[in-house]
Amino acid sequence: MKWLVLLGLVAFSECIVKIPLTRVKIMRNTRSEKNMLNNFLKEHAYRLYQTSSPGSNIATHPLRNMEDMVYVGNITIGTPPQEFQVLFDTASSDLWVPSIFCKHPTCSSHVLFRHNESSTYRPTNKTFSITYGSGSMKGFVAHDTVRIGDLVSTDQPFGLSVEQYGFEEMPLDGILGLNYPNISFIGAIPIFDNLKNQGAISEPVFAFYLSKSKPEGSVVMFGGVDKSYYQGVLNWVPLKQAGDWRVHMDRISMEGQTVACYGGCEALVDTGASSILGPRRLLNKILRFLGAKPRGSEHYVSCSAVNTLPSIDFTINAINYPLPAQAYTIKDSTGDCFINFEVNPVSTSTETWILGDVFLRQYFSVYDRGNDRIGLAQAV
Numbered sequence: 001m002k003w004l005v006l007l008g009l010v011a012f013s014e015c016i017v018k019i020p021l022t023r024v025k026i027m028r029n030t031r032s033e034k035n036m037l038n039n040f041l042k043e044h045a046y047r048l049y050q051t052s053s054p055g056s057n058i059a060t061h062p063l064r065n066m067e068d069m070v071y072v073g074n075i076t077i078g079t080p081p082q083e084f085q086v087l088f089d090t091a092s093s094d095l096w097v098p099s100i101f102c103k104h105p106t107c108s109s110h111v112l113f114r115h116n117e118s119s120t121y122r123p124t125n126k127t128f129s130i131t132y133g134s135g136s137m138k139g140f141v142a143h144d145t146v147r148i149g150d151l152v153s154t155d156q157p158f159g160l161s162v163e164q165y166g167f168e169e170m171p172l173d174g175i176l177g178l179n180y181p182n183i184s185f186i187g188a189i190p191i192f193d194n195l196k197n198q199g200a201i202s203e204p205v206f207a208f209y210l211s212k213s214k215p216e217g218s219v220v221m222f223g224g225v226d227k228s229y230y231q232g233v234l235n236w237v238p239l240k241q242a243g244d245w246r247v248h249m250d251r252i253s254m255e256g257q258t259v260a261c262y263g264g265c266e267a268l269v270d271t272g273a274s275s276i277l278g279p280r281r282l283l284n285k286i287l288r289f290l291g292a293k294p295r296g297s298e299h300y301v302s303c304s305a306v307n308t309l310p311s312i313d314f315t316i317n318a319i320n321y322p323l324p325a326q327a328y329t330i331k332d333s334t335g336d337c338f339i340n341f342e343v344n345p346v347s348t349s350t351e352t353w354i355l356g357d358v359f360l361r362q363y364f365s366v367y368d369r370g371n372d373r374i375g376l377a378q379a380v
């Protein structure tokens, strides 16, 4: 029996496709400009949602934040392949890259898809627009062969931008959404669904390991879970509802005292968000608890006090996921330390927290489409 299990595991791990991710930094001091852009987008976003949302619960997704630090990996599109650096994002469902149709200077800092150089390219006349917390884009849907490592999706629908704002300084070309098909803005079958339906992956799961200290070493894996990236048990959390990587959270506490998420709330597990985002009022409560002082758009603590600050404990499905102060503080260029939490720009009727990279560097995460659940374990 033991032998059989062992053989099964070996065969299983051989089918895992691993894509290395590079951690790239986005200058923090460009943030105030970004905030202005965010405000502009927020004012204009409402109408975009109205025209492009097929369902009412969608409006909360696209307004998201992708600042400070993001993890990017390479994919190719077309025949012969053209390479792009994309953000693998669990909060959105679409793949898009910039195209040579984009004549804006905002596109010039990126690799542009040259449709005229791909023999498998097939355009459509379907247009769409997406708004994110730190940018927006407009484009149309096309089909072509997309490769993620050894995984190939032929005739994959994806977006080509003809206009984009807010991604100029981003060290990435496009975004590859890994959320459920329900929230696709371009109304296409997402790449993970196509790979799953075509039987290209052995198991309908993918997982993220985000390196804590090194710029390299991070990875997104498809088709299985490599246990060498976590320690202890992998705890499974059922989704609130199949169709979104969102779970129920029991509470947020510090030193045993509940500070937010009283009586439960919702948490979005989001590899495309760099920090942790929550409602302003509750965030302020946490900042007060930590004795953080406002300066500019951030809240600062003394760096020498970081070691004495308590962990922030996120309780999900009765399991405690502590976030030590070293994980939720950042030393800025002047050597001062600020709290890496942000106000969620979207106000929702239910209290919603976005667990981004600050959380996911501590906890290896698995996204199981077969069982509609998320797995969390202590990252190595």
Ligand SMILES: *[C@@H]1O[C@H](CO)[C@@H](O)[C@H](O)[C@H]1NC(C)=O
Pocket: 020, 021, 022, 072, 073, 074, 083, 085
């Ligand atoms: C992605 O492609 C770029 C450009 O070819 C290359 O410099 C980089 O090392 C690649 N990144 C990874 C993680 O393979």
Ligand SMILES: *[C@@H]1O[C@H](CO)[C@@H](O)[C@H](O)[C@H]1NC(C)=O
Pocket: 100, 114, 116, 117
């Ligand atoms: C495709 O279009 C781009 C931009 O117009 C141009 O630079 C490139 O030379 C074209 N490629 C071919 C093979 O015609």
Ligand SMILES: *[C@@H]1O[C@H](CO)[C@@H](O)[C@H](O)[C@H]1NC(C)=O
Pocket: 124, 125
């Ligand atoms: C464009 O879309 C319309 C429907 O909206 C369709 O009837 C037409 O055939 C499409 N044209 C092309 C060239 O795909």
Ligand SMILES: *[C@@H]1O[C@H](CO)[C@@H](O)[C@H](O)[C@H]1NC(C)=O
Pocket: 055, 057, 180, 182, 242, 243, 244
């Ligand atoms: C999303 O899709 C899943 C199936 O993948 C379905 O069970 C669920 O009801 C859908 N959710 C919404 C909100 O449409």
